Amino acid sequence: MKEQIDQVLNDINKLPPMSNVVLKIMTLLQNPSVSIQEVANEISKDPVITASIIKLSNSAYYRASKPIRTVSESLMTLGIKTVKEIVLLTATKKILNKDLTSYQLDAEAMWLHSLIVAELSARISIAKKTNIPRDLAFTSGLLHDIGKVILAQFFPMKMIEIKNAVKDSFRAFTDIEKEFLGYDHQEVGRKALETWNFPEELKEVVSCHHNFDDSKKFPKLVACVHVANHLAVISGIGIDIGGLSHEISKPALDLLGITDQELEIYFTNIPEIQKAITELVSV
Numbered sequence: 001m002k003e004q005i006d007q008v009l010n011d012i013n014k015l016p017p018m019s020n021v022v023l024k025i026m027t028l029l030q031n032p033s034v035s036i037q038e039v040a041n042e043i044s045k046d047p048v049i050t051a052s053i054i055k056l057s058n059s060a061y062y063r064a065s066k067p068i069r070t071v072s073e074s075l076m077t078l079g080i081k082t083v084k085e086i087v088l089l090t091a092t093k094k095i096l097n098k099d100l101t102s103y104q105l106d107a108e109a110m111w112l113h114s115l116i117v118a119e120l121s122a123r124i125s126i127a128k129k130t131n132i133p134r135d136l137a138f139t140s141g142l143l144h145d146i147g148k149v150i151l152a153q154f155f156p157m158k159m160i161e162i163k164n165a166v167k168d169s170f171r172a173f174t175d176i177e178k179e180f181l182g183y184d185h186q187e188v189g190r191k192a193l194e195t196w197n198f199p200e201e202l203k204e205v206v207s208c209h210h211n212f213d214d215s216k217k218f219p220k221l222v223a224c225v226h227v228a229n230h231l232a233v234i235s236g237i238g239i240d241i242g243g244l245s246h247e248i249s250k251p252a253l254d255l256l257g258i259t260d261q262e263l264e265i266y267f268t269n270i271p272e273i274q275k276a277i278t279e280l281v282s283v
């Protein structure tokens with residue numbers, strides 16, 4: 001089973017398509033001295049991404065100070081980081097918007113779950129003054145469960161077996177995934193991001209979001225996503241068979257300095273967050 005998964009993960013052509021333009025943009029943006037013109041030229045090669053950048057730049061969510069008509073205007077007004085966030089949002093929607101029947105999650109619930117975790121991770125990071133750039137916290141939350149999408153897409157029958165095993169077990173869901181597949185969705189997600197050549201920070205979040213103690217280099221970022229994911233799951237957004245089998249990590253809460261009272265406040269803010277991201281749901 002592990003070999004079968006490796007075959008999918010090691011071949012970029014077998015993975016769900018992450019558009020070449022997105023991969024190129026991600027690489028370009030890792031260079032801090034990249035020019036707006038270079039980024040705009042690359043983006044303009046993908047009409048779908050171009051359209052959603054212009055649409056979202058003018059949305060209430062991103063609140064540009066003036067009407068945006070072109071990608072260059074968007075880059076100049078909102079900044080490269082925000083545009084990167086929008087590029088990934090559009091690309092991820094395409095991938096996450098798959099029907100995850102075997103995980104008891106439909107595509108829309110999965111997308112909503114990812115967006116809530118993205119927004120909540122960003123808000124927690126800002127509230128707790130972590131100094132993590134907003135777009136990084138947001139994108140990390142957005143991608144955290146990407147491994148689930150890949151597993152559900154390529155191994156639906158195995159997923160049904162896992163689902164049945166989970167029903168009569170109190171073990172952590174990721175342990176059961178490992179027993180049946182040799183990998184859990186965190187490892188699968190990490191390998192996909194490796195194949196796509198994504199940055200280290202994102203790989204660590206994807207591979208440790210349920211096991212905070214495993215995070216080594218970017219514990220604050222992992223903690224934000226871990227807490228955000230937990231709150232989204234207990235609020236019933238994107239709840240799935242394995243959702244409640246993991247506990248919230250006390251060391252993660254301590255690292256960020258989140259009190260019980262603050263946790264409660266984040267939780268009660270979820271309906272408002274859901275409203276704030278309405279425009280992102282229909283990218």
Ligand SMILES: [Fe+2]
Binds near residue numbers: 144
């Ligand atoms: Fe997960």
Ligand SMILES: [Fe+2]
Binds near residue numbers: 113117144145229
């Ligand atoms: Fe999740």
